[in-house]
Amino acid sequence: MEAATMAWTAAGVGVALVYWFVWVMGAAEVKGKRAVDLKMGSITNDKVKDKYTQYWSFFRRPKETATTEASAEKVPAFVDTFYNLVTDIYEWGWGQSFHFSPSLPGRSHREATRVHEERVADLLQAKPGHRLLDVGCGVGGPMRAIAAHSGSNVVGITINEYQVNRARAHNRKAGLDSRCEVVCGNFLSMPFSDASFDGAYSIEATCHAPRLEDVYGEVFRVLKPGGLYVSYEWVTTSLYRADNPEHVEAIHGIERGDALPGLRRQDEIASIAKEVGFEVLKELDLALPPALPWWTRLKMGRIAYWRNSLVVRVLTMLRIAPKGVCEVHEMLYETAQHLTRGGETGIFTPMHMVLLRKPVESK
Ligand SMILES: C=C(CC[C@@H](C)[C@H]1CC[C@H]2C3=CC[C@H]4[C@H](C)[C@@H](O)CC[C@]4(C)[C@H]3CC[C@]12C)C(C)C
Ligand SMILES: C[S@@+](CC[C@H](N)C(=O)[O-])C[C@H]1O[C@@H](n2cnc3c(N)ncnc32)[C@H](O)[C@@H]1O
Numbered sequence: 001m002e003a004a005t006m007a008w009t010a011a012g013v014g015v016a017l018v019y020w021f022v023w024v025m026g027a028a029e030v031k032g033k034r035a036v037d038l039k040m041g042s043i044t045n046d047k048v049k050d051k052y053t054q055y056w057s058f059f060r061r062p063k064e065t066a067t068t069e070a071s072a073e074k075v076p077a078f079v080d081t082f083y084n085l086v087t088d089i090y091e092w093g094w095g096q097s098f099h100f101s102p103s104l105p106g107r108s109h110r111e112a113t114r115v116h117e118e119r120v121a122d123l124l125q126a127k128p129g130h131r132l133l134d135v136g137c138g139v140g141g142p143m144r145a146i147a148a149h150s151g152s153n154v155v156g157i158t159i160n161e162y163q164v165n166r167a168r169a170h171n172r173k174a175g176l177d178s179r180c181e182v183v184c185g186n187f188l189s190m191p192f193s194d195a196s197f198d199g200a201y202s203i204e205a206t207c208h209a210p211r212l213e214d215v216y217g218e219v220f221r222v223l224k225p226g227g228l229y230v231s232y233e234w235v236t237t238s239l240y241r242a243d244n245p246e247h248v249e250a251i252h253g254i255e256r257g258d259a260l261p262g263l264r265r266q267d268e269i270a271s272i273a274k275e276v277g278f279e280v281l282k283e284l285d286l287a288l289p290p291a292l293p294w295w296t297r298l299k300m301g302r303i304a305y306w307r308n309s310l311v312v313r314v315l316t317m318l319r320i321a322p323k324g325v326c327e328v329h330e331m332l333y334e335t336a337q338h339l340t341r342g343g344e345t346g347i348f349t350p351m352h353m354v355l356l357r358k359p360v361e362s363k
Helices: 003-024 045-059 062-067 069-093 109-123 141-150 161-173 212-222 245-257 266-275 302-317 325-345
Strands: 131-135 153-158 180-184 197-203 223-236 279-285 348-357
Touching: 045 069, 045 245, 045 325, 069 161, 069 302, 069 325, 109 141, 109 197, 109 223, 109 348, 131 141, 131 212, 141 153, 141 161, 141 180, 141 197, 153 161, 161 180, 197 212, 212 223, 212 266, 223 266, 245 325, 245 348, 266 279, 266 348, 302 325, 325 348
Parallel strands: 131 153, 131 197, 153 180, 197 223
Antiparallel strands: 223 348, 279 348
């Protein structure tokens, strides 16, 4: 073969490979967000690296961020920065629901996710005409599943403006915008009237609150008397040992890479709920057997991560993706290892479920 023909063939194969990697394979899990559309939320391209450095130095010492009052006050702003950095990567590589779910034999991740979300609607006994609150709604994957399954209306709140726009666009596309509404705000001080919701839920979101009593107190205030609240909490289990360096490293790794001001213990959740006035109707770690491991989805993704980091590197080199995306992607990769370790050792669960009721006789 002539040199020129070989060069053209190599170039053609190169272009086809890039096309296959970026456009055809798209995301690890779901098509919808394409790699070429990766943005860093509302952060301009030139600020991504700085914002990432600021985020990293703040969450490097997770426990301290929760315990000193001055630091705790800054948490929502850093959580907002975190979601500017990760929202597109999450959507691209995971889907529109930013949470875990127990694996289901013979069912896809997408189905397992939906089942985990519909369980919330069932626990809340949600019905058409009900007004539900989604506390920390992300880009609205759970909200759409719950509205579709139960026929209720859902109002979601998130601290991150970029997520609000993404969620509204997805709601419109799904034809659910008349029943799903999204508000930008802080769940530690919500812009809703007292007793204005029939039910409420939070899926893997309240772990971002420095003090759980603050967010539970707000949910209590906005619920109607008799209203139900379901929460899936991220917690350490009774197997966690603070004197085991491997345990400490896994938990710190989870906190650092997920913008958490210190994970709570499993046995703290119900007492905090009671403190703010809730009745505790049910409490269960949904990750316990017979449930199948939630972390297998993370483990199975190794080839996809490798592919994704290559895609991210190529797109950064071509200046299609902003500088700093590679660092954020690397951070998420490491976080995935810590989460897997937390799951395998059983010291951590992202699905400690509590079903709470605001007493009928309360104001
Ligand atoms: C509830 C929270 C988020 C939970 C999960 C949705 C995310 C936790 C870790 C994330 C990921 C880790 C590895 C990424 C991978 C390197 C990349 O190529 C594709 C996306 C990941 C799989 C990403 C997806 C979302 C997570 C699983 C927290 C923040 C409270
Ligand atoms: C891991 S995501 C989960 C999103 C959604 N529940 C889901 O399962 O797809 C956590 C969500 O909590 C929101 N959040 C964190 N701290 C918040 C705060 N102080 N006020 C409002 N939303 C907050 C984030 O913006 C994000 O949308």
